[in-house]
Amino acid sequence: MISVAIDAMGGDFGCEPIINGVVDALQERKFNAFLVGDEAQIKSFIPQDQGFEKYITYVAASEVFEMKEGATDALKRKESSIFKAVDLVKDGTCKAVVSAGHSGATMSLATLRIGRLKGILRPAIATLMPNSIGGRTLVLDVGAYVDCKPENLFQFAIMGEAYAKEIMGLNAPRIGLLSNGEEDSKGNEVTKETFHMLKKMQNFIGNVEGNQIFDGSVDVVVCDGFIGNIMLKSSEGVASAIGKLIKNETKKSPIAIAGSILMKRVFKIIKKSTDYDEYGGAPLLGVKECVIISHGKSTPKAVKNAIFQALKFADSKINSAIESEISSNEQK
């Protein structure tokens, strides 16, 4: 059975939504949950005498690494729940860690304590974006590192391809480089150089534009963490603005309100298909074990799905696939 370390304290709303998510996950699948934090607090949210306890191990951590702290301090905070959760993976107790805490701290600790895969220069945060044909597009990096070099972006492509094959089950994922135009000549200095490196990948389809992330014409989109973050936040902003405009305009007319009631099911489906909670977290690719970074505002559903992602990742061959691709490219 796979053991997953869970930072029970790091989220914006304390341990309640995290533990509720863990309980929901245990109701659907069996795994060993290592819950790191204040045992008394954590226990108060676990239904007693329902058989959950045998899957749970409590690991005491007296401190919480707060959102306002600088990621570089994470290494010194040895009593924090995130430090202890990551170290359960480092020492081999667990195969994966899930944290809704400070994402910079999680990244630093994962990189420095668990370590990078052989040959990987920089890990990347990968996220799944919903597209208009009902599928998902993997985008990386969405925030681990700004100011990437072409070698970094090239490695992101290799890691993204491995994820698409091993986790998403795609045979020949289409890899695209995010740019300001589809033509080969488009790009900035960094992406132009990256383009030439990516040409040797069989599944590279060339430069892709921002809209292609959402139209199903590409499976893996590569960019640096600065651009990935801006793209991600802008997309969320557009979706939220459209939602608000529809709501505000509907409120003005009884006819439109009636219409919106009849369309309720449609809006529910749209909400579900664009819902972050459906996947619950973003894997940090390029480190030696599975690290899932969840949103500070994660709901129990998001936590549950982040744990399911961790189980799938820990059960896959993605990391050996990444290492072998990186090493075969080094030999070229």
Place this chain on the structure above:
Amino acid sequence: MISVAIDAMGGDFGCEPIINGVVDALQERKFNAFLVGDEAQIKSFIPQDQGFEKYITYVAASEVFEMKEGATDALKRKESSIFKAVDLVKDGTCKAVVSAGHSGATMSLATLRIGRLKGILRPAIATLMPNSIGGRTLVLDVGAYVDCKPENLFQFAIMGEAYAKEIMGLNAPRIGLLSNGEEDSKGNEVTKETFHMLKKMQNFIGNVEGNQIFDGSVDVVVCDGFIGNIMLKSSEGVASAIGKLIKNETKKSPIAIAGSILMKRVFKIIKKSTDYDEYGGAPLLGVKECVIISHGKSTPKAVKNAIFQALKFADSKINSAIESEISSNEQK
């Protein structure tokens, strides 16, 4: 009366939508339209004996600069409609030029033939994005130049502020720097340095995230052309994906179809408020006269609104405002 040069041939669909847009514009406002291209073709789309002719001057151009050509060749193509249209501004015949042709060519010609404003290192394309509170957010640069230096981004902020004051009528426009987080410490190498330069601007509100473009919390957003293009295309992609998902899900149920009929007015308003045609073109800021770059697929409505933008720009003091701000900053 203001004279506007219009590249009648450069759009994706030939001169018909362009000329229809010119005629629609002339029906609402009076200006001198200099139509550059094939006179016989252009004339065939102008209703005769309705008084339009007295506002129209035909300027012959035997060639069209095609979308597939490289922007750097634009200077050599002296018989092309875009070259001749830009030169009508250069020689003082017209106060503004509108083109739905090759945007790279328009930029090159504007920069090299009309020239940059005193002190401006690089012009920028500015675009208005709709936000959820029914207003517009100005974003620049959205594609003129990739790989910007901090000095360029600083100047974009000055140009954006001038546009917001002189054209949008805002007294104290809030200027933001597009970044991967709101905190002062966030950013990549270029934006971190830009941040320090922008701090001396009174209306600078700091780093802004992608979603803020769409929530009305900032008036002018500064970024380089690579990122601006990706943000723009991603946003369009999300809006289009949501539209498609709603349409596809609605089709599956008669109840939802009935609902969508009742909500028709709401969807129409949303479409209108997110409609590119409503402003019709993006001004190239930082050149000595007014240059409006329109989409190759511009409808007559987009062309009409691009012309109205040109009239407003040509009638404003924006360029002297930019020059005086740039010069006062140089003295600091």
